[in-house]
Every structure is written in structure tokens, then in C-alpha cells.
Amino acid sequence: MTVADVLLLGLGAVAVGAGLCVVTTAHLVRAGLYLVVCLGALAGMFLVLTAELVAWVQVLIYVGAVVVLLLFAVMLTRAPIGASGDLDRPGWPGLLVGAGAGLGLAALFVDAYRWTSVSLPDGPDGPGSAGVLGGELFRSWVLPFEVLSVLLLAALVGAIIVSRPDVGASDRGAER
Amino acid sequence: MLSQAPTLADFGHDTWWVIIIKVLAAFVFGVVMTLLGVWFERRMIGWMQVRPGPNRAGPFGLLQTLADGLKMAFKEDLRPRGSDRLVFLIAPCISAVCALTALAVIPFGPIVSIFGERTPLQVTDVPVAVLVLLAVSALSVYGVVLGGWASGSPYPLLGGLRASAQMISYEVTMGLAVVTVFMLAGSMSTSEIVAAQASNPELSIGGATLAVPGWYVLLLLPTFVIFAISAVGETNRLPFDLPEAESELVAGFMTEYSSLKFALFMLSEYIHMVVASAVITTLFLAGWRAPWPVSVWDGANQGWWPLLWFMGKVVLVMFVFVWLRATLPRLRYDQFMRLGWKVLIPLALGWVLVLGGTRVAQVSDLSRSEQLWLGGAVAAVLLLAVLFWPARRQPSRPSPAEQVAARPPGSFPLPPLDLQVPPSPQARRAVAAKRTAASGRSEAEPAVKRPLEGRAGTDPEGGEQDG
Numbered sequence: 001m002t003v004a005d006v007l008l009l010g011l012g013a014v015a016v017g018a019g020l021c022v023v024t025t026a027h028l029v030r031a032g033l034y035l036v037v038c039l040g041a042l043a044g045m046f047l048v049l050t051a052e053l054v055a056w057v058q059v060l061i062y063v064g065a066v067v068v069l070l071l072f073a074v075m076l077t078r079a080p081i082g083a084s085g086d087l088d089r090p091g092w093p094g095l096l097v098g099a100g101a102g103l104g105l106a107a108l109f110v111d112a113y114r115w116t117s118v119s120l121p122d123g124p125d126g127p128g129s130a131g132v133l134g135g136e137l138f139r140s141w142v143l144p145f146e147v148l149s150v151l152l153l154a155a156l157v158g159a160i161i162v163s164r165p166d167v168g169a170s171d172r173g174a175e176r
Numbered sequence: 177m178l179s180q181a182p183t184l185a186d187f188g189h190d191t192w193w194v195i196i197i198k199v200l201a202a203f204v205f206g207v208v209m210t211l212l213g214v215w216f217e218r219r220m221i222g223w224m225q226v227r228p229g230p231n232r233a234g235p236f237g238l239l240q241t242l243a244d245g246l247k248m249a250f251k252e253d254l255r256p257r258g259s260d261r262l263v264f265l266i267a268p269c270i271s272a273v274c275a276l277t278a279l280a281v282i283p284f285g286p287i288v289s290i291f292g293e294r295t296p297l298q299v300t301d302v303p304v305a306v307l308v309l310l311a312v313s314a315l316s317v318y319g320v321v322l323g324g325w326a327s328g329s330p331y332p333l334l335g336g337l338r339a340s341a342q343m344i345s346y347e348v349t350m351g352l353a354v355v356t357v358f359m360l361a362g363s364m365s366t367s368e369i370v371a372a373q374a375s376n377p378e379l380s381i382g383g384a385t386l387a388v389p390g391w392y393v394l395l396l397l398p399t400f401v402i403f404a405i406s407a408v409g410e411t412n413r414l415p416f417d418l419p420e421a422e423s424e425l426v427a428g429f430m431t432e433y434s435s436l437k438f439a440l441f442m443l444s445e446y447i448h449m450v451v452a453s454a455v456i457t458t459l460f461l462a463g464w465r466a467p468w469p470v471s472v473w474d475g476a477n478q479g480w481w482p483l484l485w486f487m488g489k490v491v492l493v494m495f496v497f498v499w500l501r502a503t504l505p506r507l508r509y510d511q512f513m514r515l516g517w518k519v520l521i522p523l524a525l526g527w528v529l530v531l532g533g534t535r536v537a538q539v540s541d542l543s544r545s546e547q548l549w550l551g552g553a554v555a556a557v558l559l560l561a562v563l564f565w566p567a568r569r570q571p572s573r574p575s576p577a578e579q580v581a582a583r584p585p586g587s588f589p590l591p592p593l594d595l596q597v598p599p600s601p602q603a604r605r606a607v608a609a610k611r612t613a614a615s616g617r618s619e620a621e622p623a624v625k626r627p628l629e630g631r632a633g634t635d636p637e638g639g640e641q642d643g
Contacts, residue, residue, distance in 0.1 A: 029263070029325060036318070056307040060351075064314025065344050071321055072340040081260050081328050130304060130364060 007048045015041035023094070026083035032071050039063050051128030181371045181477075182287050182296035184303060190295050197290060198299045202279040209490075210446040214241040216491075217498045224502040245439060253435040258328035267326060268433065268440035271319025275447040278312045281305040282454045283367045285464045285482040297464075297483065298367060305366040306354055309455055310347070313410055317343040319444065320412075320419055324429035335428025338509065339412070339419035345516040346409035352524035353403040356396055356531050357459050370463035374477075389468060393460040398527045400460045402520055404496075407456060409516065411448040413497055415504040416512060423506075453493035454486075461489045 018038035022031045039062045046055035118127075126132070137145060190198070215230065215238055222229020230237035255264060285297030302308060317340060324336020358364055361372035373390045393400045409416040420428035430441045457463060464482035465471065467489075475481065507515070533554070537547050574582065577593060599607075 029260075029322075033263075033322075052302060052304050053307065056304050056311050059311040060307060060314050060347075064311060064317065065347065068314075068317050068321060068340050068344055071325070072337065072344075075321070075325055075333060075337050075340075081258060081326070 004048050008045055011041045011044045011048065014038075015045070023098075026085070028074050028080055028084055029071065032067055032074065035070070036063050036067050039067065046128075049128060050126050051133075053130045053133055054128065181374065182283075182298070182301075182367050183371070184301060184365055184368065186287060186296050187298075187301045187367075191293060194290055194293050194295050195299075198295070198297075199280075202282075202284075202299050203276060205284075206276050206279050206447045206450060207443070209450040210443055211241045211245075212238075213446050213450060213494060214244075214442075216494065217501070220495065220498045221502045224499075248439040249436055251435040253437070254432070256328055256432050259432065260326040260328065263322050263326035265437070267319050267323035268437045268444070269319075270322065271316055271444035272440045272447070274312050274316035274319065275444040275451060278309050278451045279447075279454070281308050281366050282451070282458060283370050283463050284486055285480065286477065288480060296367065301365050301367045304364045306358070306364045306369070306459070309366075309451075310351060310354070313350075313448075313451075314343070314347055316444070316448070319441075320429050323433065323441070324419075327429070327432035329432060331425045331427075331431045332429045335419040335421075335425050335431070338425075339429060342409060342412075342416070342418060342512070342516075345513065346406040346520075349402060349406040349516060349520045349524055350410060352521065352528060353399050353406065354459065355528050356399045357392060359528075359531055359535060360392065360396065366458050366463075370458060370465065373462040374465055391460065391462045396460070396531075398523070400456075402524050402527070403459070404456060405520060406516075407452040408497065408500060409512075411452050411497075412445065413449065414501040415506050417506065418509055418512060421506060449494060449497055450490065453490045453497065456493050457486065457489040461493075463489075 015038050018034045018041065021034040022038065025031050025034065039058065043055045043058040043063070046052075046058060218240070219229040219237065230240040233239040233243045255261070280299040281301060283296070283298040283301070287294055287296050289295075320339040320343075321336045324332040324334075324339065327333070357369060361369045363369060363372065373392055375390050376388060388394065412419055418428075419425075420430060425431070430438055433441060464477075464486040466473075466476035466482070466485050470476045470485070476485075537550060542550070580590060580593065
């Protein structure tokens with residue numbers, strides 16, 4: 001086992017443990033902080049795999065913006081300090097779905113790669129460098145990327161429509 | 177040759193004691209600049225407000241910040257009963273650590289010799305160093321947000337809320353702004369961005385070629401303006417210091433903090449200012465490279481001299497920060513958000529498009545006339561878009577006369593709108609008395625005149641006592 005292997009295993013353990021804490025803790029804000037730890041460990045794994053750009057973009061976008069937005073939403077609504085007792089839901093469906101998805105993905109990856117080894121040359125020509133990644137993204141993967149962003153946009157608009165019943169009301173009700 | 181501009185290959189070969197010296201030097205730079213920065217800010221604002229400012233402790237009051245720090249260390253450390261103990265403690269630490277970490281990728285100078293070891297004057301550099309800067313400044317939000325939440329009281333919570341929204345908004349603007357720097361420099365590493373600003377690109381105007389200075393503050397002026405505004409927003413400084421607006425939120429997220437935790441928040445705020453100045457210097461003012469009249473001398477960019485140019489530029493940018501604080505009033509929250517999302521982000525996006533289009537036109541082998549046609553087409557589309565853009569029309573308010581005319585039949589009767597009310601006899605007498613007083617002291621009606629004069633408040637001494 002090389003140093004990279006040990007680091008990957010350790011960071012993976014941290015990520016999984018923090019992820020478990022996210023769904024088991026009763027403290028709302030602390031769940032967000034565990035999510036930060038989980039995403040930070042993921043960024044560390046990218047760093048070990050010499051994908052510096054992905055690692056720092058992960059920190060910038062997910063840790064620096066997405067989780068801050070989650071915390072913003074929690075603080076905007078009630079910001080409880082201490083455990084919230086009313087968070088308990090039956091955990092079995094979630095456990096089933098989560099474990100099923102995780103195991104399925106793991107089986108898929110294990111079956112796909114087996115013992116294939118990929119050499120990771122460091123430096124400006126490595127597979128994780130900004131230039132190579134940008135070229136891949138804008139040449140071969142530009143369509144899936146754009147489709148994903150349209151999906152995200154649709155989800156955002158849908159969320160606004162669902163959460164604001166007054167948006168379509170002015171068209172329907174002539175009395176307003 | 178001993179000194180030269182470092183490249184990415186020059187990093188990562190230092191011996192352990194050189195690394196320790198450099199890390200320590202960066203830390204000391206941050207802390208000392210904070211000490212001096214607080215003093216500088218207070219003296220400068222004092223000067224701008226025509227008052228002395230702190231001038232008691234030490235020469236020119238230089239030791240005032242040190243005295244304040246000592247005072248804070250001996251204050252009682254309070255913790256509100258409803259607070260979250262652990263998060264309340266680590267929030268200021270997160271703030272300070274994130275602020276200090278950013279100093280690691282700031283280039284202070286070229287390759288120098290420290291006790292015989294040749295090393296760049298920069299703790300470390302990575303191919304994505306500017307992203308590291310952005311990420312670290314994004315992480316420092318946690319200190320503010322968590323500090324506001326963990327205090328367990330309304331004002332800090334509001335401050336934390338504002339901080340999170342503000343920093344996310346201005347993070348986007350900042351990221352979009354630096355994209356143009358990447359496009360021009362062709363790199364995301366800070367040392368290479370500084371090196372890219374050393375070349376003088378040739379500009380041809382009407383046949384004559386002209387070597388313009390390669391500083392990005394000139395080449396990328398719109399980026400510089402956008403970046404500077406969002407840097408002020410990102411560092412929570414006036415006019416954008418909404419998370420700690422003293423007049424509305426007491427002190428925002430640090431209301432409940434005292435003693436050394438408060439000192440840590442203050443420290444991180446000023447280190448943020450220093451880091452923002454250093455980043456602006458690095459990205460737009462050519463970092464440690466000598467400014468024009470000095471750069472004629474060959475030795476200006478070698479050895480330890482660049483440290484001087486770097487410090488000079490950082491102090492200059494910090495002065496602008498202080499100047500802004502002394503000049504501008506605080507923005508209202510909705511104005512601030514509108515500025516960020518509706519003005520700065522579209523501007524930054526459009527500028528990225530324009531610059532990208534220009535680069536593509538330069539690289540591709542289009543003929544001169546084709547380039548002109550392309551540019552003309554883009555300009556025509558823009559013009560049409562501006563001309564036919566659906567303008568929002570203000571809903572016209574009916575005048576009082578129209579409102580009266582539109583009243584339903586059977587309403588209460590109203591007096592005519594052009595009714596002239598004759599002045600009351602008392603007011604007429606007062607006006608007459610004033611007129612006689614203005615035309616010169618007459619002996620008539622002394623009993624009426626005196627109280628009127630007193631009420632007019634023309635006495636300069638009385639006015640000053642009120643203030």
C-alpha cells in the first residue's frame with residue numbers, strides 16, 4: 001500500500017462517517033457542519049488523485065456556497081440551538097434507498113474497473129490539470145453538461161412555482 | 177544571475193527550515209500589517225474628519241492597537257446562556273485561520289537568497305492558486321455565519337444571515353471577474369500572473385506601434401473595477417459592512433463576543449483587508465514588479481527591492497479601502513443585493529463574453545475586413561437589443577385634479593383645489609414686524625419684536641451650544 005492508498009482510505013472513512021453523522025444527528029446546524037466535513041474529505045480525495053482544479057472547485061462551490069445556502073435556509077426559518085426532537089421520521093425507507101443506491105454504484109464501479117490501474121502523471125499535462133479538464137469538458141462532455149444545467153434550471157423554476165401559490169393565481173383568478 | 181522571476185517549477189524544493197521561515201514571515205506580515213492597519217485606518221479617518229485620531233500611546237499613537245489588544249486580553253470572556261458552546265468557540269478561530277491561510281499563495285517577491293538557499297519569496301504556489309484564494313475566502317464565511325448563529329440572540333443571527341447572502345453573491349462576481357485575468361494571463365497561478373504582467377504588449381494605433389504597460393489594471397480596467405467592488409463586499413467593509421452594521425444590528429455577528437474571541441474577529445477582518453489588498457496588487461498591479469519610472473533601473477526587480485514595491489502597492493490599496501470607508505454611507509440591504517445581482521454579475525458576464533470574442537477573433541485567421549464585419553454585426557445586434565429592449569414604464573400616478581374628477585357620484589363635497597386661504601391677522605402682524613426689523617431698528621413695538629428675534633435663532637453662539 002502506498003501513501004496515496006492510505007490517504008484515500010482514510011479520507012473515504014472520514015467522508016462516510018461524516019455522511020452518517022449528517023443523517024443521524026438531531027442538531028440541524030450540526031448536520032450542515034458534518035456535511036462540510038464530508039465534502040471537505042471528498043475534496044481531499046480529489047487532491048490525492050492530483051485533480052487540483054476539481055478539489056478546489058469542490059471547496060469553492062459545495063463547501064463555500066451550497067452548504068452556506070443550506071445554513072442560510074435553516075437560519076432563515078428557525079435556527080434552533082440544540083437538538084430538535086421533531087426530526088424523527090421512520091428511517092427504514094431512507095436506509096433502504098440509500099444503501100441500495102450505494103451498494104449498486106459500488107458494485108457497478110468494482111465490476112467496471114476491477115484491477116485496472118491508471119497512471120497519474122503530475123504537472124500541467126496530468127489528467128487532473130485545468131487545461132486537460134477544460135478541454136474534455138468543452139469538447140466531449142459539453143452536451144451532458146449543458147443538459148444538466150438546463151435540468152437544474154427547470155428544478156429551480158419548479159421549486160419557485162411549487163412554493164409560491166400566488167405566481168399563477170393572477171392568470172386564473174380574474175377578480176384579483 | 178541570482179534573482180529572477182519564479183516559475184511553478186521553482187516551488188516545492190525548499191529545505192524544511194526555509195519553509196518554516198517563510199510561513200512564519202507570512203504570518204508575521206499578516207499580524208503586523210493588522211496592527212499597523214488599524215492604526216493607519218484610525219489616523220487616516222481622523223485626518224479626513226479633521227481631528228487628530230489616536231496620538232497618545234507611543235509616537236504618533238503607533239502603539240494604540242497594541243494597547244487595545246492587551247486590553248481585550250484582560251477583559252472578561254462572556255458566553256451567553258443560550259449559545260452553542262463548541263461552535264461559539266470555533267467560529268472566531270475559523271475566521272482567523274481562513275484569513276491567514278490566504279497569505280500562503282501571495283507572491284511577495286522574486287527568487288532571493290536566504291542564508292545561501294535560493295527560494296521564491298512566496299510560501300507556495302500551485303497551478304490553481306487563485307482558486308485557492310477564492311475557496312479560502314469562501315470558507316471564511318463560516319466564521320461569520322456560525323458566530324452569528326451560535327450566539328443564540330436575534331441581532332447576531334440577522335448579521336450572520338446577511339453575511340451568508342452577501343458573501344455568496346459577491347463570490348460569484350469575484351469568480352467571474354478573475355476569469356478574464358485567467359484568459360489574459362493563461363494561468364491560474366499567482367506567480368505566473370505576476371510574470372505575465374511584466375511583458376509590454378504592443379498596441380498599433382493608426383500604423384504607429386506603442387508599447388503599453390502590461391499591468392492588468394490598464395488592460396482589464398472593467399475587471400479591476402468589478403473585482404475591487406466585490407472585494408470590498410467580500411471583506412465586509414464599509415459601504416458594504418451590512419453584517420455588522422453598528423447603527424441597525426449593534427455589531428451584527430459579533431454582538432455577543434468579548435475578550436480574545438472578539439479580538440480574533442477583529443484580527444481576521446483586518447487580515448482580510450490586507451489579503452484583499454495583496455490580491456488586488458497581485459492580480460492587477462503587477463505584484464512585486466517595480467512601477468514604471470523605477471523599472472527603468474534593471475536592479476529594481478531583483479533581490480529584496482521588490483518587497484518594497486509590493487508593500488507600497490498594498491498600502492496604496494489599503495488607503496483606498498480606508499478612503500471609501502471615510503467617504504461613503506452604508507448601502508441599504510436591498511440596494512446592495514441589487515447592485516450585486518443586477519449590475520455587477522451581468523457586467524462581469526458580458527465582459528467575459530466580449531474579451532473571449534476578441535481573443536477568438538485574434539487567434540483565428542480572419543482577415544481584417546472579416547473581423548470588422550463580425551465586430552459590426554455584434555455591435556448592430558447590441559444596438560438593436562438596446563433600442564427595442566422593453567423598457568419598464570412607471571405606472572403614471574393620477575394628479576389630484578384627476579383623482580377628484582374620477583370620484584364616484586354621491587361622494588362628499590370637496591372645497592375647490594385652487595382655494596386661496598388668506599393669511600390670519602396674527603401672521604400678518606408678525607410679517608410686518610419682521611419687515612421693520614430688517615429695515616432697521618425702530619423704536620416701535622419693542623414688546624413684539626424681541627421675542628421674535630430670539631425665536632429666529634440668528635444668534636451664532638446659541639447655535640453652537642446646541643451642537
